[in-house]
Amino acid sequence: MSADTALAAPRRHQSIDRRSFIGLLLVALPVFLVGWLIVFPIFSAVVGTIFVRGPDGATEFSLASYRFFFSDGYSLGNLWLTLWTTAVCGILLLAIGLPIALYLRFSQGRLAAYVQALAIFPMFVPSIILAYALIRTIGPNGTIDLLLNAAGLPKLRTPYLTPWGPVIGLVWDNLPLTVLMLTAGLSSVSNSAIEAARDVGAGPLRVFVSIILPRMGNSLLVTASFAVLGIFSAFTLPYVLGPASPEMMGPFMQRTFADMNDPLNAMTQAVITFALCLVFGIFYIRSIARNREARP
Amino acid sequence: MNRREFLITSSAAAGLLALPRFASAAAGTIDLYSGSDANIVDLWNNIIRPAFQKAHPEVALKVTDAGDNNGLRAIADRALAALKTKTDPQADLFEQFDPRLPAGGIDAGLWVKLSAENIEGYDHINPLAFDTSYSLPYRGSQVLLAYDTTKLDPKDAPKSWDQLTAWIKAHPGQFIYNRPDKGGSGSNFVRRAIHEVNGRDPKKFKVDNFTADYGAAALMPAWKILNDLAPSLYDKGAYTSGNTQSIQLLAQGVVTMVPVWSDQVLQAISQGVLPETTGLVQLGDLALCGGFSSITVFSNGANKDAALKLAAFMLTKDMQEAIITQIGGFPAISWDHISDDLRKKYADVIPSTIPTFPSGDWEKAINDGWYRNVAPGISRT
Numbered sequence: 001m002s003a004d005t006a007l008a009a010p011r012r013h014q015s016i017d018r019r020s021f022i023g024l025l026l027v028a029l030p031v032f033l034v035g036w037l038i039v040f041p042i043f044s045a046v047v048g049t050i051f052v053r054g055p056d057g058a059t060e061f062s063l064a065s066y067r068f069f070f071s072d073g074y075s076l077g078n079l080w081l082t083l084w085t086t087a088v089c090g091i092l093l094l095a096i097g098l099p100i101a102l103y104l105r106f107s108q109g110r111l112a113a114y115v116q117a118l119a120i121f122p123m124f125v126p127s128i129i130l131a132y133a134l135i136r137t138i139g140p141n142g143t144i145d146l147l148l149n150a151a152g153l154p155k156l157r158t159p160y161l162t163p164w165g166p167v168i169g170l171v172w173d174n175l176p177l178t179v180l181m182l183t184a185g186l187s188s189v190s191n192s193a194i195e196a197a198r199d200v201g202a203g204p205l206r207v208f209v210s211i212i213l214p215r216m217g218n219s220l221l222v223t224a225s226f227a228v229l230g231i232f233s234a235f236t237l238p239y240v241l242g243p244a245s246p247e248m249m250g251p252f253m254q255r256t257f258a259d260m261n262d263p264l265n266a267m268t269q270a271v272i273t274f275a276l277c278l279v280f281g282i283f284y285i286r287s288i289a290r291n292r293e294a295r296p
Numbered sequence: 297m298n299r300r301e302f303l304i305t306s307s308a309a310a311g312l313l314a315l316p317r318f319a320s321a322a323a324g325t326i327d328l329y330s331g332s333d334a335n336i337v338d339l340w341n342n343i344i345r346p347a348f349q350k351a352h353p354e355v356a357l358k359v360t361d362a363g364d365n366n367g368l369r370a371i372a373d374r375a376l377a378a379l380k381t382k383t384d385p386q387a388d389l390f391e392q393f394d395p396r397l398p399a400g401g402i403d404a405g406l407w408v409k410l411s412a413e414n415i416e417g418y419d420h421i422n423p424l425a426f427d428t429s430y431s432l433p434y435r436g437s438q439v440l441l442a443y444d445t446t447k448l449d450p451k452d453a454p455k456s457w458d459q460l461t462a463w464i465k466a467h468p469g470q471f472i473y474n475r476p477d478k479g480g481s482g483s484n485f486v487r488r489a490i491h492e493v494n495g496r497d498p499k500k501f502k503v504d505n506f507t508a509d510y511g512a513a514a515l516m517p518a519w520k521i522l523n524d525l526a527p528s529l530y531d532k533g534a535y536t537s538g539n540t541q542s543i544q545l546l547a548q549g550v551v552t553m554v555p556v557w558s559d560q561v562l563q564a565i566s567q568g569v570l571p572e573t574t575g576l577v578q579l580g581d582l583a584l585c586g587g588f589s590s591i592t593v594f595s596n597g598a599n600k601d602a603a604l605k606l607a608a609f610m611l612t613k614d615m616q617e618a619i620i621t622q623i624g625g626f627p628a629i630s631w632d633h634i635s636d637d638l639r640k641k642y643a644d645v646i647p648s649t650i651p652t653f654p655s656g657d658w659e660k661a662i663n664d665g666w667y668r669n670v671a672p673g674i675s676r677t
Contacts, residue, residue: 074668135541140530140550161534244475244535245671258366259477259663 042274049268065268077246079272081163082232085248089170089231090224093178096171097223101182102212105189123176127169131240134169135160165241166248170231177230178223185219186212218287225284232277249273325356326599326606330391331368332589333479333539335563335623337361340391343618348609355602365393365655373398376406379596388597389607392589394655395430396503402430408593414604417611420629424588424650431590434610435559435619436626438578438586438650439484442546442561443553445575453577457492460579461521463553465528470552472530472545475671477663479539484585485555486522486666487653493517496582503654511661519669526670535671546570555584562624587652588628 052062069075100119104112122130137143139160148156159165189212197211235250242248247255249269257266330337340359348357362368368390375385376398395407407430412418415432425433441460443453447470454460464471474482494500494514501514526533530551536542542554543561547570556564564570578584591610593603609615613634616627620638631639 074672077672135544139548140545141548158531161531161536240537240541243671244537245667255477255663255667258364260660261366 045267045271045274049264049271052264065264066272068265069268069272074246075252075269078249078252081246082249082273083276085163085167085170085238086228086231088167089174090227092167092171093174093227094220094224097175097178097182100179101186102208104179104183105186119179120176122172125173127173127236128240130169130173131237134165134172134241138168160241161243163243165243166234166238169237169241170234173237174227174230178227181219181223181226182216185216185223188219189215218291221283221287225280225287228280229277229284232273232280324354324599324602325358326602327358327360327386327388327597328391328603328606329360329362329368329371329387329389331362331365332392333557333560334361335560336391336589339618339623343622344610344615347614347618348606351609352602352605355599355605357606359391365659368393369397372401372406375594375596376401376404379404379406382596384598385594385596386598387594388599388603389591389593391591393431393592394503395428395592396654397656399656402428405595407431408595408600408604410593410607415611416608417629418608420611420633422588422628422630424648425590425628427588427590427652431592432607432610433588433590433628434607434615435623435628436586436588436650437557437559438626439481439555439584440558440561440576440578441553441584442543442556442570443575443577444546444549445573447552448575450575450577453575454579455577456579456581457488461525464525467552468528469530469532471528471554472534472536472542472551473555474536474538474542476666478537479542481539481542481555481557481560482535483662484653486518486662488579488582488584489521490515490518490653490662491582491585491651493521498582498585498651498653501654501658503656503658506657506661511658511665515661515665516669519665522666522670533671543570546574558586559623559625566624583649583651585653586650588626588650590628 049065050061050063051059052064053059100115104116104119125133135142138158140158142158145155145158148154159168193211194207197207202210233250234248235254238248239251242251253266253269253273256262256269260266328340330340337359345357345359349355362371371385371387372390372393375387378385395402398406401407408414409429410418410432411429418432421433422436425436427433441454452463454463473485476483476486490501491498529535530545536545539557539560543556543564545551546554546556547564558576561570561574561576565572565574591607593600593607597603611629613629616629617634617638619625619627620634620642627634
């Protein structure tokens, strides 16, 4: 061994150390922010709702706020409506998004580009603008009513101020992301696999069920988790388009916190909301992790 | 450390040092917070601010929309805490706030006591408008009923609560009001129902006389009345999410009558949002609540003197006339101090009395009580 290589070895080692140090430094800020702005508030909210400060200033263990939430018909009604809205929106999003994504994956040309542009368009409309636009179109005496009337058809019962109002708004608002994520997921289905299946005489349905769907499981799960997490905590659309009562958890929490000046119950509602969202968060993280492992 | 790393770290450090400076108010800038609707914030930004800065070029005015009354309460709480620690509350005055809040604020000396000594033009204020000596009334408005004269003849417009409820029941689906926590027009309709079951005596409700028992006794009968009305409202008991949405439903011809703020409805008619055929009526037995909006000035604000100048500026004839012409509000100074043309033009809407309802604990009890007792009565098919 010459003197040169003996000298070079520790130098290389040092530079790797420095690089990994900078790498750690780069991730330190986001990790710190997540810890400070997300993890710590979650723990403090959970602790704050369990260990309650009494009127005499002493802190004591109490589950009273949770007992209140789960025995209060009004709160449960709000939670139930939120779950219902989330489930209905999730199903509708997949039912509408999947055909669009399939079409975009397997067709080329100008029409497909227009469809894609149209599907992505809602992403650029802020939800408050969308809420007012929907009032004017699907609301009472709105555009749809006028068109029906002009065609001599009877009036439809408008979804405005009913639980279906926010559903329509939320589906429209979340559609672009759903379509984008499903299209990305579909790109993992190779053309040759489909052509091979067609060669042995598989029809479109057979191709979809046996070739496409098994390869889509992961992205369907990710898409559903994203949609659910967004819809569960939605605020603007349920607030403007939805009924006064029951209300979704977003407006309910805001009202309890600000109008009722009742941080304890608002925090309890937040912890319960978070616990439900956590389930979907875990689905998402597990599927991401599984994806990583599957990669060479 | 090489040059690039040095530049990054030093600029980050400089940025951190500069942070508190950005957060605190600049000297000579009055910080005004408003919890009112967009039309009022627009009035402040587009009319009052330029006029004030022309008259007083040495101070600037910054108008911040605090959202709603709860937003203002949070800032007031902060200012009270700042008063105790003798720090800058970073707020100088509120547009429309009840100085009885936060509790104990007046005793602690949070608000400037206003009088003819520190406010020029104080003696011009309409005697109807006075509330406390810690608030300076500067504009008035009242909740009225707006209706479509093509569907309801002005002769038949309801003039009393009984006529109104009878009309609502006789015309199902033609009336709607907004959720009481989302705007004054709906909340004052709810408050009118509360007045109705309590002998139509606004004096029974004070900001500090709320107790759970009194609240239950005073509010329960009102919930019964409103529940009874619910099936006759638009969509068998739907409630809009704000003042604007109610006006919108009236404009689209969906409903025939809604409660509205006088200033918002006059503005909507003048801008063509509502047609010229919109009729306005006030109940004769006891008017729907309304009131004068008042400015409150923080005693510990950094720009207290400039804030007092601004408060006095609002009582000048020009600004008071702007309130009438720009937003259709009532002036806070007596009509004698308004020019003759305007006085004649608005003779019909000059109020002789405006009932009010206190906020504070009553507001919480009414809002939550309404959501729990009235709103769930919706029959959804």
